[in-house]
Amino acid sequence: MSEKRPRNSSSRIRESLERIVGKNFVSDRLEERYYYSSDPSAEEPCAPDFVVMPGSVEEVQEIVRLANREKIPLTPRVGGMTLSGLAIPYGGGILLDLKRMDRIIEVNDDSMYAVVECGVTTGQLKTYLEENHPHLWFCQPHAPPSVGVISNAVIYGAGQISLGYGVSSDMINGLEVVLPTGEILRTGSCALGKSWLTKYCLPDFTGLFLGWFGATGIITKASVQLWPKPSIRDAMFYKVDTVEDTVNILLKLTKSEVCDDIYINSWTGTSTKRFYMSQKPEGTPEITMDIILSGKNQEQVDLKKRMVGEIMEEAMRKGVKVEEFEPPLMLKIAMLMVPQPLPFMDLMLGGGAEYLGCYVPTEEVGEAYKRGIEIAKKYGFQYLHVVRPFRTGHCTGIMYAFPFDKRNPEVVEKLLRVLVEICDMAISLGGVPWKPSPTVQKIVLKHADSQYVQLMKKIKTMLDPNGIMAPGQWAL
Ligand SMILES: Cc1cc2nc3c(=O)[nH]c(=O)nc-3n(C[C@H](O)[C@H](O)[C@H](O)COP(=O)(O)OP(=O)(O)OC[C@H]3O[C@@H](n4cnc5c(N)ncnc54)[C@H](O)[C@@H]3O)c2cc1C
Secondary structure, eight states: OOOOOOTTOOHHHHHHHHHHHOGGGEEOOHHHHHHTTOOSSSSOOOOOSEEEOOOSHHHHHHHHHHHHHHTOOEEEESSOOSSSSTTOOTTOSEEEEOTTOOOEEEEETTTTEEEEETTOBHHHHHHHHHHHOTTEEOOOOSSOTTSBHHHHHHTTOOOTTHHHHOOGGGGEEEEEEEOTTSOEEEESGGGTSSOOOOOTTSOOGGGGTTTSTTSSOEEEEEEEEOEEOOSEEEEEEEEESOHHHHHHHHHHHHHHTOOSEEEEEEGGGSSHHHHTOSSOOTTOOSEEEEEEEEESSHHHHHHHHHHHHHHHHHHHHTTOOEEEOOOOHHHHHHHHSSSOOOGGGOOSTTOEEEEEEEEEOGGGHHHHHHHHHHHHHHTTOOOOEEEEEEGGGTEEEEEEEEEEOTTOHHHHHHHHHHHHHHHHHHHHTTOEEESOOHHHHHHHHHHSOHHHHHHHHHHHHHHOTTOOBSTTTTOO
16 A cells, blocks of 8 residues: 555544544554455455544544535444455545444343444354353354444344344344434334334335445444344254255255254365365265254254254155265364354465355255356366355355455456356346445346336435445445
């Protein structure tokens, strides 16, 4: 990054920001601006002019009013870990790091929800619940524990209960939002009074803010659903030779409603060494399937294990090559952890990691898997796929992971082409790209119905008349 002065810099703006949050929480120093300028994705870096850490909703409001008055871009961020450039401050301006707003305001044990501020991290909420409400948990991604609970809902993130209950955005009862013009809006039952119980029975305005990647306002609080935490969890592991057989098994497993979570991993993803191999070693199955089950007691877990076993035996009777195996104990323990430690992303020198997901029809997973391999190979990349069904199989996420050398512009250029082709392919199969990077968002908008895009434009203009919020995200 060059040494040049920030674009939107003026001592007047800096002093105004300092008056709002205090000197310690504003920076226009090169090192902070550099830190917040990029993420591991293939998206272009862009430095903010100021990094600001507000400590309260009132401070967020004042910053937003200042930015709106002065027409300065504003980008919210918590962990910055989406691996698809969603918190890069395009256009410079103010990067709002929300981590100081980290209060867990309320946990309702009976109606099972937590009201959290926007900087509460998944690690923080997990620890708080373990210490104070050990029988409850929330939809937690396998991302590092420094990522935000609310920011995960902004991107339709998936967790250990997503096969049963849906993704984290499904589990929001209500929001408090600072609009791009500085007013506060509440959605859900908290719009009626002090209850954060539900979003039922009212027009659902959470959709004005979830999936927008910060482009329509800053969520300052949310009510997040909690769920009963099972007493016992266990895992079963299978090797399957072909993706077609895997999908047939998957369709049966999801509808059986006995599994908490299912991971389908390509052979390349199961150990660091394998990712570097261009050919699959003889005798290696294409896929390993990790099945997580749980219960209130051992009897319930054993029954579920028997039911999974029966589905597998039925497949074997039909000639499918599927084999149960016991992984090393450490691996089994890791698979049962939430979050799971996932070492596969730090394989490459150069620090790049892209993780494009597509939510596709479960019956199309085989096609999405095979075409993902073809596209990766066409551009000289090794593939690494992880498949994870949601909501009893109503749709399934297929994640295409690409560790890459970010220092090499040719590699970056090729990878962007891979992502665009995967996005086109997934949409042609009836799917929707998950947490699309700005590059992939353009392809999504190209495919989208014109009335849909028009409505997006109207909403954006109505909420953000000066176009200050998260420029570059859903650039309509
Ligand atoms: C090893 C690894 C494993 C992962 N596994 C998973 C997984 O299992 N499941 C999963 O879902 N994800 C996973 N991820 C992806 C990602 O890390 C998570 O989805 C994470 O929750 C993103 O949160 P964040 O705090 O980093 O988001 P950020 O990048 O800070 O924000 C995400 C988006 O939301 C916007 N935003 C943030 N806060 C607000 C706010 N208050 N109001 C409005 N907009 C806001 C930002 O501007 C940005 O556009 C994984 C990532 C890694 C590196």
